[in-house]
Amino acid sequence: MSDPLARMGSVSAPANVVALPHGRVPPHNLDAERSLLGGVLLDGQSLSDVVEIVKPEEFYRDAHRKVFEAMCGLFGKNQPIDRITVKDELTALGAFEAVGGDEFIDLLDKIVPTAANLAWYAKIIHDKALARRLIEAATAITQLGYEQHGEVGEFADECERRIFEVTEQRTSVSFVHVKPIIAATFKNIEALYERQEEITGIPTGFADLDRLTSGFQPGDLVILAARPSMGKAQPLDAPVLTPSGFVRMGEIEPGSLVIGADGKPHRVLIVFPQGKKPVFRVRFSDGAAVECCDEHLWHTTTRAESGSVKSLAEIRQSLPADHRIPVVAPVEFAARDHAPLLPPYLMGMVLGDGGFGSVVAESDTLSIDGIRARLHRKPTPLTEAVRRYALDREKFVPADYLYGSIEERLDLLRGLFDTDGHVVAPRTIEYGTSSPRLAEGVAFVARSLGAIVSAGERIRLSFPNGILPISSQKHLARWNDGADRFPGRFIESVEPAGEKPCQCILVESADHLYVTNEFVVTHNTAFCLNIATHVGCRAQYQQKRCGVGIFSLEMPKEQLVMRMLSSEARVDSQRIRTGKLIESDWAKLAQAAGTLADANIHIDDSPAVSVLELRAKCRRLFAKHEQTDAPIRLVVLDYLQLMKGNERIDNREQQIAEISRSLKALAKELGIPVLALSQLNRSLEKRPDKRPMMSDLRESGSLEQDADTILFIYREEVYEKEKEEVKGVAEIVIGKQRNGPIGTANLAFIHEHTRFENLAREYIPGG
16 A cells, blocks of 8 residues: 555645755644644534634645645535545545545544644644745845845835735634623723723813814724815926926826936826915026915025925015025936937037137147047037037027936036136136027026026026036136035015916925926925824823824924924914024923923824835834833824825725725724824815815725714815904814714814914804
């Protein structure tokens, strides 16, 4: 008789067993697998106890997997499970001989005397399979590491995804008898009776809201929705720089690429139409001008501060302060599919003096060597280049050179300035031409490399970023690294420019900056911050202080903390931004800083974070502080629509649905409330009653379904500017509450402190 153990089949293919170094065998337990199969043959009904624990693909031996699949098939058809029916099912599947035939079935039938321990055998099999999957994931990660082609960040994200994909396949929770649940519930009721408190969850700090919600409950997903911020917009006809050149703001849509302050392309995450708005024209010290609305954000630096984000309204009030905007880094345009007719340095010389005359001295070896290095062995004749580019009629910079690589544009300027430029100050050169079109092209190329260009009778170009636009010795002798005289583009004036349709875009970059007209760099959440500050500084839950994790996808952490300081200290945010503090402000700010520093508040301002990253960061933060005196008890996300969706899903609404499901799962897993901000559709602007409703939520279907509580912020003073009685009043509308009433909580809103407060008890809305 042949040995039945020798005929048990190969290792299970679906187990994806990997070859381990040094001849190691992947984790497995064949005795547990045989014992489980034998136990099911003894008692077919016992299969219901193990199917939730172990899956067919988790068996190490292929023969064991096939037998278990046959058993599951019989169980699904409500047929008895014994050696006869299993043999018949395996035969129907064409696998009876492959698993070892009658001898193997006989062995299984005799291997265990009882089916009492099947759940334990199933757990052993499941754990060994989990270990094999982790080994497989780790081996794949190692291979990816050696073959890495993309960004390191993408590689790290993929590693984390593969590990979590394995760990999330652990055994799911099955039915629990109501008896232990009743016991635990009664303990909770007794604790509530002893405390005699209205607030059973995490207190928000707003009495009326806490009275309606009893605080944010552990495991709840809370959506806080508000009207999109009124502004941060430019007119639809404003130019925005893309890798292929300037396009109208109105042509930008989600997924478009725009140039950021770092000169690199960045994806547009979201586009917010703003409707018709009053527009202002912002003029700069170099003659450039840009149009935007009053709430548009700018990142500016003054002599008094290192830099912060300010609205145009704030800048207008502080003029003539020296607001300097950042200079764009050398821009990376899209690669062309053909080479220019002349090397860029030679084209620069042609545009400078019209040829290769005696402008460059023979003794100037640096520039002569530069010419030789840039000449091909068979250069295109000058006359052909002049004819093809039509330079014989008017001098200008051809498009091939305007949008060339950084090196090509720099070579063009060197050829031009070596022959026809004059260094007039440290890192500053002047250039003159009678052709307006050529002057415009030179300014474009210089600004695309980060230069500050001032136009007049002669063009003056300064290069504060270390770019060297010359190569001749006569110029290098005067070009030096003199003292920085605070160079840059300064906002000189702001003037009304009428009303225009506007649009706001959000850019996927850490600073959210993008480049607009004439290479000007421009920028692209108070209630949740008040809640987060209260929870982190003052709230207690189960006799412990509370920690808070804040994901700020739109606002840099420095600006977020400045808002928190202003709100906590009750100091005018405008005075903080401009540095015009009064004596009493310092004590308030010092006290607020101490309170915030002692709080267990953590801020992550990574832009466009994915669900996977967010869950991983939350798990780590939660685990790190769980045994401290201030465990994490609230996660705040500002805001949901800025999260990076699954790129394999084309539909944004489906991506949001996946995000909201994941946030709910995270809240349930950690047992803490997750407060996610969301934006409302602008359709509410067309209604007479502007109070938001559930249908106003962006991608509302999934949010409405997954959220336990949905809150709306409504400020009537935004729409009824003449009504004195509604000024400074905000309504928090509870549109949905799974385990409580819906209703409205009235709060005071103090604009200069960006702070919500409890209203006095005698306040009556509209009274």
